[in-house]
Amino acid sequence: MPTKIILPESELPTHWYNIIPDLPTPPSPVLHPATHEPVGPGDFAPLFPMDLILQEVSTERFVEIPEEVREVYRQWRPSPLYRAHGLEKLIGGPARIYYKYEGVSPVGSHKPNTAVPQAYYNAKAGVKKIATETGAGQWGSALAYACSLYDIECEVYQVRASYDTKPYRKAMIEAYGGTIYPSPSNNTEYGRRLLQEDPDTPGSLGIAISEAVEVAATNEDVKYSLGSVLNHVLMHQTVIGEEALKQLAMVDETPDFVIGCSGGGSNFAGLAFPFLREKMAGNINPVVRAVEPAAAPSLTRGTYTYDHGDTAGMIPLVKMHTLGHQFVPDPIHAGGLRYHGMSPLVSLIKEEGLIEAVALQQTETFSKAVQFAKVEGIIPGPEPSHAIAEAMNEAERAKESGEEKVILFNLCGHGHLDMAAYQSYFDGELVDYEYPQDRIDDAMSKVPVVAG
Amino acid sequence: MPTKIILPESELPTHWYNIIPDLPTPPSPVLHPATHEPVGPGDFAPLFPMDLILQEVSTERFVEIPEEVREVYRQWRPSPLYRAHGLEKLIGGPARIYYKYEGVSPVGSHKPNTAVPQAYYNAKAGVKKIATETGAGQWGSALAYACSLYDIECEVYQVRASYDTKPYRKAMIEAYGGTIYPSPSNNTEYGRRLLQEDPDTPGSLGIAISEAVEVAATNEDVKYSLGSVLNHVLMHQTVIGEEALKQLAMVDETPDFVIGCSGGGSNFAGLAFPFLREKMAGNINPVVRAVEPAAAPSLTRGTYTYDHGDTAGMIPLVKMHTLGHQFVPDPIHAGGLRYHGMSPLVSLIKEEGLIEAVALQQTETFSKAVQFAKVEGIIPGPEPSHAIAEAMNEAERAKESGEEKVILFNLCGHGHLDMAAYQSYFDGELVDYEYPQDRIDDAMSKVPVVAG
Numbered sequence: 001m002p003t004k005i006i007l008p009e010s011e012l013p014t015h016w017y018n019i020i021p022d023l024p025t026p027p028s029p030v031l032h033p034a035t036h037e038p039v040g041p042g043d044f045a046p047l048f049p050m051d052l053i054l055q056e057v058s059t060e061r062f063v064e065i066p067e068e069v070r071e072v073y074r075q076w077r078p079s080p081l082y083r084a085h086g087l088e089k090l091i092g093g094p095a096r097i098y099y100k101y102e103g104v105s106p107v108g109s110h111k112p113n114t115a116v117p118q119a120y121y122n123a124k125a126g127v128k129k130i131a132t133e134t135g136a137g138q139w140g141s142a143l144a145y146a147c148s149l150y151d152i153e154c155e156v157y158q159v160r161a162s163y164d165t166k167p168y169r170k171a172m173i174e175a176y177g178g179t180i181y182p183s184p185s186n187n188t189e190y191g192r193r194l195l196q197e198d199p200d201t202p203g204s205l206g207i208a209i210s211e212a213v214e215v216a217a218t219n220e221d222v223k224y225s226l227g228s229v230l231n232h233v234l235m236h237q238t239v240i241g242e243e244a245l246k247q248l249a250m251v252d253e254t255p256d257f258v259i260g261c262s263g264g265g266s267n268f269a270g271l272a273f274p275f276l277r278e279k280m281a282g283n284i285n286p287v288v289r290a291v292e293p294a295a296a297p298s299l300t301r302g303t304y305t306y307d308h309g310d311t312a313g314m315i316p317l318v319k320m321h322t323l324g325h326q327f328v329p330d331p332i333h334a335g336g337l338r339y340h341g342m343s344p345l346v347s348l349i350k351e352e353g354l355i356e357a358v359a360l361q362q363t364e365t366f367s368k369a370v371q372f373a374k375v376e377g378i379i380p381g382p383e384p385s386h387a388i389a390e391a392m393n394e395a396e397r398a399k400e401s402g403e404e405k406v407i408l409f410n411l412c413g414h415g416h417l418d419m420a421a422y423q424s425y426f427d428g429e430l431v432d433y434e435y436p437q438d439r440i441d442d443a444m445s446k447v448p449v450v451a452g
Numbered sequence: 453m454p455t456k457i458i459l460p461e462s463e464l465p466t467h468w469y470n471i472i473p474d475l476p477t478p479p480s481p482v483l484h485p486a487t488h489e490p491v492g493p494g495d496f497a498p499l500f501p502m503d504l505i506l507q508e509v510s511t512e513r514f515v516e517i518p519e520e521v522r523e524v525y526r527q528w529r530p531s532p533l534y535r536a537h538g539l540e541k542l543i544g545g546p547a548r549i550y551y552k553y554e555g556v557s558p559v560g561s562h563k564p565n566t567a568v569p570q571a572y573y574n575a576k577a578g579v580k581k582i583a584t585e586t587g588a589g590q591w592g593s594a595l596a597y598a599c600s601l602y603d604i605e606c607e608v609y610q611v612r613a614s615y616d617t618k619p620y621r622k623a624m625i626e627a628y629g630g631t632i633y634p635s636p637s638n639n640t641e642y643g644r645r646l647l648q649e650d651p652d653t654p655g656s657l658g659i660a661i662s663e664a665v666e667v668a669a670t671n672e673d674v675k676y677s678l679g680s681v682l683n684h685v686l687m688h689q690t691v692i693g694e695e696a697l698k699q700l701a702m703v704d705e706t707p708d709f710v711i712g713c714s715g716g717g718s719n720f721a722g723l724a725f726p727f728l729r730e731k732m733a734g735n736i737n738p739v740v741r742a743v744e745p746a747a748a749p750s751l752t753r754g755t756y757t758y759d760h761g762d763t764a765g766m767i768p769l770v771k772m773h774t775l776g777h778q779f780v781p782d783p784i785h786a787g788g789l790r791y792h793g794m795s796p797l798v799s800l801i802k803e804e805g806l807i808e809a810v811a812l813q814q815t816e817t818f819s820k821a822v823q824f825a826k827v828e829g830i831i832p833g834p835e836p837s838h839a840i841a842e843a844m845n846e847a848e849r850a851k852e853s854g855e856e857k858v859i860l861f862n863l864c865g866h867g868h869l870d871m872a873a874y875q876s877y878f879d880g881e882l883v884d885y886e887y888p889q890d891r892i893d894d895a896m897s898k899v900p901v902v903a904g
Contacts, residue, residue, distance in 0.1 A: 001524050001601055009458060072453050075534075075829060082527075086601075104556060106829035108868055148826045149453055149538075168871035174878050175825045175871075373627045374600045377527060377558035416560060416868040419620035419627075426626050 086375030093399025136335025137169020228264025237270025265343030324443025538827030545851025588787025589621020658763030680716025689722025776895025
C-alpha cells in the first residue's frame, strides 16, 4: 500500500509554468492551412477567447492562475503524491517509486486542470456555448463539468465508434448538462458529407475535431475548446508538476526518472515541464520519458513535420511528430492516447533531445496495471497504465543494476469508467497492434508539403 | 462549487466509537436460528476471527484502531468535508449545507473503512480465505481490495441479476485478484437446491448471504465477512463521523440535521453515531435522519422484530426493522439499499426515538443527483443520492421558514460505476415502486415467531 505525501492547501500553485521562454529553440510558427503563411493571434479569434489566445503565444515564464480558478482547483488540489511502497515491495530491488495521482478530480482524471480555466476565460469573455470533440470521453466529460460551473452550454462531438460502445461517458456528459452527438453528425457540412459517402463510418478523433471546429467557426456565438496538444492546454496542466516538485522536496527526493503517458501530450507535459525547467537550470538531471501506445507511436515512429491536427485539414498546420492526419489508430482501449499527432511543444523538446520516448503494447500495460492495483489499491485508467508499466520496467532495471533509482510517474486518472476494458483483458480478448511501416508511409504521403 | 475543509492527517481518528454503552437500553440478544436461545461469542467462531467477534459484543466506548489499519486509511483519509456552496446558491435561502465525501477511497465508496480492518483481523488470525456476498458489487469490490492488501483469497457471491447486468464490479473484483460467482451457484448445497428448483432464478442478497455463510461454515479454513448490519461493521465506519465532528468544529458549525442514506445502515451509522453521542451528552441537538428507498422501506414500513438476515435462515436471528427475510425488493438502481432488514443498532435507536427515517422514490433521488452534479461537480452514487435529496428537501424547508439551518449529510460514494443507471434515468426508463401492504404482510407471515 502507498504512503501519501500531502501538500498543504496554502502551497497550491499560484502560477502555471510556460516552458517556451526556456527552450533552446523557439517553437516553429503555426501556418494557415491554405496559404501556409504564419498565422497571428487574430486568426484564432473565431475559435478561442483572447485570453487563451494570448496564453497560447505567451513568452512569459509564469502565468498567474486567476483566484477564481484556484478556488475550483481547491476542490481536489493539491492532489496527492504517493510513495508506491506496495509496488516497491512487489518488484524488490533498490528503486523508490512515487506517483502523482490525478484521479481525485470530480471526473476522475487530470483533464479538469485545463477544462476549468478554459471555461473560466470563455465565461469571462461572455461566451455562452463551447463545442469540442472527444474520443473515449474523458475530455468531453471534463469540459461538460467545467462548463456546468460557469453556466456555459457544452456541445460534444464523440467519435461514433466510442459513442456506440462506451455509453457511460455520454451519461456523464449529460449529467453535467452537456449535449453529445456521435461524429460524424448531421450538424455540420463536413459531417453530412462523410455520412453521405459512408453512412456507417465509425468516425475518428480527427473527424470529430473538424466538426467541432466547423461549428465554432461558423457560429459567432460558439467557441471551440481542445483538451490537449495546444501550448495553453499543456501550460494549465503544469500545476501537476509544480506540486510534485514541492512534494518530492518535502521528502528530500530528487527523481532520476520522470515518466508520463502521452497521447496529445498534456498529462505528460503537465508533470514533466516543471522538472525540465529544473533540469535545464542544472538543478536536477532526471531522464524524462514519454510513453505512448504501440498503436499510435507518433513520437517513436512518426515524422517531425508540419501536419494538420484534424482530418479535414481545417485547422492550422503545426510542426509536430505525426503519423499523418489521415492515419486512424487501431481500437486500443487507451482511447485517450489514440491520436495521429503529438503536441508541438512535446515534439520540439523530443527533437531537442530533452526527453526520450518509448512505445508499449496494451497487453503489457494491462498486465502491469493489474499488478499495480493489487498492491497499491488504485485501479488505473488504461492510459496511465502505460506510465505505470514503464515505471515498473525501470524499477526492474534498477533491481538488475542494483542502482538506487528514484522514479516518478503520473497516474493521470482512475479506471472506474474503463472496467469493460479490464474485462476484455481478463477474458483474453485484448490483442496487440504493430503497424507495418507501409501503412504509416501511406498516411504520411497525404501530409501537405510545406516549403522551407 | 464546494469549499473543502481539510482535516490534518495528524487528526486521523485513533479510535472507533462504539455506541452500545451509551444507549438507553442494551441491544436485544442475538438468537440461535433453530433453538431461539441467545448465542455467545463462541457460536460465531466458525464465521469470524475472535478479534471481530469481541468487537461485535464489546461494551467499550472507544476501540483503538490498529496502527496497521490507520496506515491503510491514510491513503485516502481524513476524507474531505465540503461546504456545498453550489447547492446553497441553487436552492437559495439561509441553509448552510455540508457533506462528507467518501468517494475518495480506492474503490470509490465508504466500504473500505470496514473492509480493511476486517481483512486485517482475519490476516492476523491466519485466515487465508474469506467468502462474502455482494448485491450491486460495492461491498464485494471493497473486500477484494482489502484482501489483496493482506494476501487473503476473496470469494464473492454476487446476486445473479446484478452479475448478469452489471459486469463492471465483477471486473473490479477480478482486478484485485478476487473470485466471483453468480448466486445461486453450484458451489453450495443451498445454491444447488435453488438452481434445481429454478435454473433461471435471478437470486437475491439474502440468498447470496446464505451461500457465503455456508461456504465459511462448512470449510474450516474459510471465514465470512459482511459489509453492513453488524455492530462491528458500523463501528468501523464511525471514522466518518469522528472526522466530520472535528471538521465542523474547525469552521465553528453545529449541525441542525445529520442525514445519511440507509440500506443495511453502515454509512448512515458511520456518520451519525458520533453525532448521536454528542446529542445524548447534551452537547448538540441535531435531527438525525436515515433516508431509505421506498422500494425497501424497512425503517419506515417494516416491523421491529426478530428475523433472519439471510433467506435460508442459516444465520442467527436479530431484532431489527424487517420487511421479512423472504421479501425481495424491486430492482431499483440503488443496489446498496436493496435489503429486507436494517442493522439492529440503527433499528434500536430508531425505536428509542433517537433518529427519524424517511423513504424516497428513485426518480426524485436521480433528479436531485443531477442537480447536485451540475453545481458541485461530483456525480454521486444512486445510494447517497437519497441523502442528497433529503438534504435538499430540508434546505427548501429552511428557505420557506427562513430559518438558518445547518445541514450535514454523507456522500458515501461516487457514481462513476453507475452511469448506466443515470442513462436509464435520462432515457426516461426509471420507474418508482410503491409496495402494496399485502405484499409486506405476506413476507412478514414467513418471519419466525420468537417467544418473549
